[in-house]
Amino acid sequence: MNPTLLVFLYALTTALATGLGALPFLFVKTMSPRAIAYANALAAGLMMGASFGLVSEGTGAGAAQTVTGGLLGVLGILAVRRWLRGRPVEFGGVRGAGARPMVLLIIVMTAHSFSEGVAVGVSFGGGAALALAITIAIAVHNIPEGLAISAVMRSRGQSVLACAGWSICSSLPQPLMAVPAFLLVEAVRPVLPFGLGFAAGAMAFMVLDELLPDAYEQGPKPLVAILVSVAIIGMAVFQHAL
Amino acid sequence: MDPAWRVLIYSSVAAATAAFGALPLASGRTQPLRLFGWANALASGLMLGVAYSLMAVSLDRGLAQTGLGALAGIACITLARAVAGTAGVIRLGAIHAVPEGIAIGVAMAAGLPFGALMTTALAVHNIPEATVAIATMTRRGTSLTLATLLAVAANVNQVVFALAAFLLVSAVPVLLPWTLGFAFGALLYLVMVELLPDSYRDAGRTSIALVTIVAMGIVVLLHDGGR
Numbered sequence: 001m002n003p004t005l006l007v008f009l010y011a012l013t014t015a016l017a018t019g020l021g022a023l024p025f026l027f028v029k030t031m032s033p034r035a036i037a038y039a040n041a042l043a044a045g046l047m048m049g050a051s052f053g054l055v056s057e058g059t060g061a062g063a064a065q066t067v068t069g070g071l072l073g074v075l076g077i078l079a080v081r082r083w084l085r086g087r088p089v090e091f092g093g094v095r096g097a098g099a100r101p102m103v104l105l106i107i108v109m110t111a112h113s114f115s116e117g118v119a120v121g122v123s124f125g126g127g128a129a130l131a132l133a134i135t136i137a138i139a140v141h142n143i144p145e146g147l148a149i150s151a152v153m154r155s156r157g158q159s160v161l162a163c164a165g166w167s168i169c170s171s172l173p174q175p176l177m178a179v180p181a182f183l184l185v186e187a188v189r190p191v192l193p194f195g196l197g198f199a200a201g202a203m204a205f206m207v208l209d210e211l212l213p214d215a216y217e218q219g220p221k222p223l224v225a226i227l228v229s230v231a232i233i234g235m236a237v238f239q240h241a242l
Numbered sequence: 243m244d245p246a247w248r249v250l251i252y253s254s255v256a257a258a259t260a261a262f263g264a265l266p267l268a269s270g271r272t273q274p275l276r277l278f279g280w281a282n283a284l285a286s287g288l289m290l291g292v293a294y295s296l297m298a299v300s301l302d303r304g305l306a307q308t309g310l311g312a313l314a315g316i317a318c319i320t321l322a323r324a325v326a327g328t329a330g331v332i333r334l335g336a337i338h339a340v341p342e343g344i345a346i347g348v349a350m351a352a353g354l355p356f357g358a359l360m361t362t363a364l365a366v367h368n369i370p371e372a373t374v375a376i377a378t379m380t381r382r383g384t385s386l387t388l389a390t391l392l393a394v395a396a397n398v399n400q401v402v403f404a405l406a407a408f409l410l411v412s413a414v415p416v417l418l419p420w421t422l423g424f425a426f427g428a429l430l431y432l433v434m435v436e437l438l439p440d441s442y443r444d445a446g447r448t449s450i451a452l453v454t455i456v457a458m459g460i461v462v463l464l465h466d467g468g469r
Contacts, residue, residue, distance in 0.1 A: 052294055052297065055294070055462055055466070056298050056466075059462065059466030059467070060466075063462070063463055063466040063467035064463065064467060066462075066466070067459050067462060067463045070455070070459055071456075071459065074452070074455055078448075201455065201459075204455055204458075205451055205452075205455060208438075208447075208450065208451035208454055208455065209447050209448055209450075209451035210447075212438065212442075213442045213447045213450075216438075216439050216442060221435060221439050222320070222323075222435055224434075225431060225434035225435035225439075226316060226320070226431070226435075228434045229312075229316050229427065229430050229431045229434050230313070230316065232430060233309055233312045233313065233316075233426075233427060233430070234309075236297055236301065237301070237305055237306075237308060237309040240301045240305060241305055
């Protein structure tokens with residue numbers, strides 16, 4: 001098969017895997033305020049752990065570039081939020097303040113898979129023999145990211161199907177970006193640490209500015225803290241193992 | 243210099259920097275609540291940066307050991323907090339100082355440049371942490387001088403545990419990823435259960451998020467930039 005098509009198909013598989021993160025919510029019918037706090041805490045921990053992983057990968061290629069990218073990511077989220085503020089936001093039947101975190105989260109996670117797609121393409125350029133192993137690793141790695149998105153959306157009244165759909169959509173930039181990155185490895189490589197840092201900064205800011213304070217307001221602090229910490233540790237170990 | 247002496251001196255300096263925490267309060271004027279929120283956020287960010295660095299170093303030396311060590315760290319802090327109860331700024335400060343000391347000791351055992359950076363980050367972290375503790379004590383009627391001395395005294399644990407952790411890991415190097423993981427989990431959990439919730443209580447969430455991320459970014463830059 002044409003190697004470019006192969007990269008696209010492999011990366012598309014990884015995007016579809018993100019949708020699997022919605023499956024646990026098939027078994028959750030209604031969510032009490034406390035359960036919503038735990039969902040926010042879980043999403044916060046998974047995203048913080050993922051941003052630790054991105055930083056570690058990015059700084060391997062350039063620490064200053066990664067941290068600069070991180071600050072740009074924070075500024076990017078602030079800019080998007082300011083832009084959203086003046087506009088009537090509606091998402092899945094939810095208006096205003098309740099809809100904003102969902103819209104922001106999807107934007108953040110889409111930006112993040114944009115960078116991840118570039119990382120996939122660059123790593124494919126390193127050797128096609130590893131392609132299948134990398135694909136499986138990224139696909140499995142995407143499932144908890146889908147879980148984070150679904151935890152936030154499901155706790156704000158969205159259907160499991162919508163959770164799965166938006167999880168997959170947020171990962172679509174992966175196959176779309178992997179192909180040009182694969183074809184232009186040498187040109188893309190220097191930009192990669194900025195991109196990884198951008199994604200990490202945007203995700204960490206989203207956690208600290210929205211998910212975490214929400215979780216502390218809605219649930220008992222020690223349990224929220226344990227859930228966040230265990231999720232960070234789990235995500236860090238899990239992504240490092242892949 | 244004998245490495246154990248170096249650990250003793252470094253950790254003592256880090257413990258003593260807490261005294262600088264009194265400076266923002268020296269004017270005697272009542273400081274706005276926001277200031278304490280930002281102080282906690284600064285302490286949170288520096289500690290998150292240290293936790294991240296410990297994690298990065300530890301994961302390369304043993305995946306399962308890091309994960310299990312980190313879970314043990316959370317369990318120990320949970321237990322210590324349950325035993326200490328809600329009473330006492332000093333007692334909470336003394337609990338904080340234990341994993342901070344372990345972090346300094348194991349980081350020094352992992353390598354001098356790494357240990358020196360972790361000690362510096364925790365020494366700076368001790369300043370805003372002490373500001374909050376000293377302010378809490380003076381609000382309850384303790385004099386500024388006594389409160390400052392107590393804040394430094396609460397950090398004695400840091401020196402004791404830094405030395406103990408360093409000697410233990412130097413003698414039994416297999417323990418390195420376990421203890422690095424332990425310090426990572428314990429510091430992470432302290433940020434999540436105390437420092438960050440306290441920050442959000444005292445200042446707006448966006449300012450807290452910005453201060454925390456910038457402080458964390460500085461530690462990451464110094465650590466990963468030096469690899």
